[in-house]
Amino acid sequence: MAAVPPQQSLGKAAARGTGMTLATQAVRVLLQLCSVVLLARLLTPQDFGRIAMVVSVIGVADLLRDAGLSSAAVQAKTLSGAERTNLFWANLGLGVTAAAATAACEPLIVRGYGDPALGAIVFSLCGVFVISGANTQFRADLTRNLRFGSLALSDVGSQAAGIVVAIALAVAGAGFWAIVAQQVVSAVVQLSVNIWSTRWVPGWWQRGVPLRHFFRFGGGLLGTQAIYYATRNVDNVALGAYLGATELGIYSRAYQLLMMPLNMINAPMTNVALPVLSRVQHDDEVFASYLARVQLVACYLTATLFAVAAGVSEPLVTVLFGERWHEVAPIFAVLAVGGLFRAVSQIAYWIYLARGVPGAQFRLYLVTGPFVIAAILAGLPWGSIGVSIGHSIAYAALWVITLVHVGRVAKVESRPLLLNALRVMCMVSVPCGVGAWLGTLVPAPAFVQLVLGGCGALLALGGAWVLSRKVRSDTALVIGFARRAASR
Template sequence: MSEFREKTISGISWSVVGQVGNQVVTFVLGVILARLLSPREFGLVGMVMIFTGFAGLFSDLGLGAALVQKQDVEERHLSSVFWLNVGVGGLLAAGFAAGAPLVAEFYDEPLLTPITMVLGANFLIGGVSSVHQTLFRKKIDFKSLAVVEITTVLGSGILGALMAYTGFGVWSLVAKGLLNSALTAVFLWVMSPWTPKLMFDWDATKELMGFSLNLLGEKTINYWVRRVDDLLIGKALGSDALGLYTKSYGIMLLPTRKISGVISRVMFPSLSTIQENEERVRLVFFRMTRTIALLTFPMMLGLMAVSGSFVIGVFGDQWAGMIPLLRVFCVIGLMQSIGTLKGNLFLSQGRSDLMFRVGLFVKPILIAGIVIGLQWGVMGVAYGYSIAVFLGTYPEWRYAGQLVGFTYSDLAYDLSGIFTCAAVMGGLVYTLGLALPTEWPHWLQLLTQVPTGMVLYWALVHTFDVQAYRQTLGLLAEQWRKRMQTTASQ
């Protein structure tokens, strides 16, 4: 038990380092690019990414997650998956090179033909490094992944910013994405002790397929639910509207995906190692979920409160259309920051089949919300999607919770204290924004509201002794004592 706990804490710690570093670099470089480029250029890349993102689901056929979940992985599994990934990646790259004119014709944007052809090369690059990345995850070695992530994001981001500054326009975003994939592959190969063998065992692959194909089916449905809004907006409303929409959604995802992703990436391999102990899985899951909510709930409600000063002060007047969208997405982010974790329960318990069946029921609700909302423009899509997310939350949590013995009400009650403190803080920060002098520049309003919100939230969780806050302080104190003891003994 001690070894499991230490590996999990170490994995989370290094995942935090990687994701925080990644997030800071991504945000700073993203602001620079947003200042140098227009919503249209982000929208053009977003149009292509709808299709490349979908094809990317098939690049490893869900076999990476199957390797993590399987306890007794052998060389025949690893090498077989590697060569399958390379083959599929090559086919996808060739397919996008041939089908690029169709993408351009669909959107009536001729420039998308060369963009699609170049971005398609990412599939082949990713295919040669997928297994290496999976092995680091399986060993809960997130220190190595942190180094790779920060280095590649920084290197590719600097190239993109330099190209945007010198007038390359949309190609700066294309080059940024391509270099990120290439650097990731190079670093993973250099840092990994594993190299593939010239062997392919179809029986070994079939052993993984039962788990992976159900997961792939669920991911496919989930992907189109998440991307059908981009597809319809790009087709019906154009690249400018899509640029505003995707930028708003991306800002919402930065804190939720990075923080949830930090723990979620560690949670799946960790829970897989204790999958037979239902009570222990439940306790670990609740503790991790509380930790995430402690950070993401105030971020989402705080961002909603300062959205006006944040968008104008950081990105500039040309992005003002993001403000109402961002406010709606903050509500979605509140639910998704913990909602993304439930997949770890299905996967760690080997129930990708149940996750797929639940998705078949829930995802049409989300698609309907998007399609209905489209008739009221980009804001209608945002509202329709948020309502649908709310309606689909209960059945997903119900079946995930049944696997380890908790109900939706148990989870809601467990997180109620954190939500109340975050909501009170958000309301006070919004009121403060109304009281500030209107002649103040937006950046000064932001610098006043954000620190005030941080202090208010800390005061609330500390005063009311919120369980997640108390546990997090205890864990930090424990790790500090261990580090001091290690330093003293050296």
């Protein structure tokens, strides 16, 4: 078994890893914003809607491509060279299978939506599953070894290449093909960079080296992810089938604006938190200490960000997308409320994986998944805004249920985590959101309203800091963590 680094060294690794990933995500957010702003002015809601129609259905195949094996490799106490090689071939085989299954479903997708143009999109995106399958264990190796600089190079480089190609094709009048090309190019560049970073060439399949325990771990995670995927995409499928590509295109812009900070912050934080928490999973005191610190960072950054975004939704959408996308603003504001709860619920996901109990999470999602889907579909008669309200209500309830459940099955005190998150949301996040909204009430151009909203949020944060000793100690901890993250 690999030796567990001393707590101080591991803490520094976690802080520096968080600093690296957050700095990387700042660059990625900037790139993504450029992409969103330019493509929204070059493409139509129908273009975005068609891509969303296809991706919301075939994206489930990407879960099959991974099968939870990347997290299983990261979480494993030891990983031999033979196991690593066999995992590579397993993921590559799963990627080929996912591509074949997607191609076979093309007639059903076209018939289900009633749009023949979707067929070419389906076939074009099949190859991404094969490329991503080959990339899975290269990326897992970088994550397992805490090589956050290499991951940063891969993520930023692939995203930048995809965005450049997409914008060039959109300017040339390629329509939705610009977004298709963006995904293909990003996958190819990311695989190439990760191969170069790991300097690892897989050998041939090693007979007699079982992967049963990896698939057992990954299987529970795969089931959970499949249910979670359904809850995240049922809105896109239902809106596309019920109201068409244009309405879905408007909703998808709001949803992308929601998911951009979630993906840009939570996914990299998982890359840091999972390997660190996995190494201290058997030391309950250290484990609880790390959980509390990571949760504070997530609450003060991500949850507060969503509250502020909801407050400034109207000028934010106008500045990013332009006046013709004004219908996105109220949808995004409602979705951002649900995003606040999705942000703070990430801590439960880390606990399930780090403690090695993904099967318990899967069993919970078998019960809660249908509830989330029903809540989202209940709003369908009221269009995109009704679906958004159902989405936010469902995720608020799911956060509480999941945190209580993970505390019981993983033997973690969930009550302090629940109360701390509520405290931060009530004392910091919500006041900042209200302050941001008040700033937008001033009659002024959209950009000025956005600046005033930001100032209102900062004033609310300053007020909380002055009035609450606990907020002052929290912010000192977060700032101290940030300084350690920036240290070399």
